Amino acid sequence: MGNTTSPTEERGGVDPATAVTLRRAFSSYPTGVVAVAALNQGQPAGMALNSFTSISLEPALVAVSVARTSSTWPVLADRPRLGLSVLGADHGTLCRQLSARTGDRFAGADWHPTAEGAVLIDGAALWLECGVRETFDGGDHEIVVLEVHGAEAFPEVAPLVFHQSAFHRIAASS
Template sequence: MIELEKVTGDPARLRQVYGCFPSGVTAVCALDDGLPVGMAASSFTCVSLDPALVSVCVQNTSTTWPRLRDLPRLGISVLGQDQRGAAGQLAAKDGDRFAGLEWTETPEGGLLMHGAVAWLDCSVYAEVPAGDHAVVLLAVHGMHAEPGAAPLVFHGSQFRQLVAV
């Protein structure tokens, strides 16, 4: 028999439980007044095929999301297994998140990170308040993928690589 513990308000314990589910790591980026702005998000998921929608969850305390939310296009890059450093930079609270990183601008202003395994050109479709986060639905306008390339995975509060069995 599995005994469940009550959710107590200990965010560290809840984060540990959530961390048992592996996720990919994405970069959500765009140009804002000609300057690159972006963040890492491991809460990315596919939502709908028709219309084409994906989602990310963003902390309400994010200082980056307010700069991104009203821009016409956002580039979503599914980071590759060799991009741990880029993921760490894009998740940093301070410093130049784009120092030494290579990226390409879409015609509408989204930023796509070089070395990713998939890229989506998106716009904000809807934003739904959800506790201490917002669930952001993104409409997909363009895409490209390298299906043979391995993604970066976040599991147990660590970056990991997939291994074929």
């Protein structure tokens, strides 16, 4: 009897058709979008992520998941503080800029640095100032647990929501 597993399955991956199915399935789960940013040599460096979650209140911990192919994460990983800004519903264009592989990701953006070098985006629904606590293997991603050192919420700002590869606004149910 021959081997019935593919080389992709043997190394723990999925075949291309399953990967497409999973991508579609995962996109059916609405998420917020977070900008993760810090100063690097006096200039803002950052990226947009939709893999953000709260972990713990005591101690205050959150987590993000960063693709191993990211060229931005290596720049941010050793910063003393990272700014996490839950992007507002009007930040769709900025989110696309922060997700771009080239160009000035902060062109036209309103932002400010903290004393520790975290970069926070003006008009966000939430600001968190964090430090990297631990990282874990997450397959083709790195799971980063961050300790929250400061937070400021803006409840009047509706968050940007990403669902089925498009941006949406939250609407109150009737």
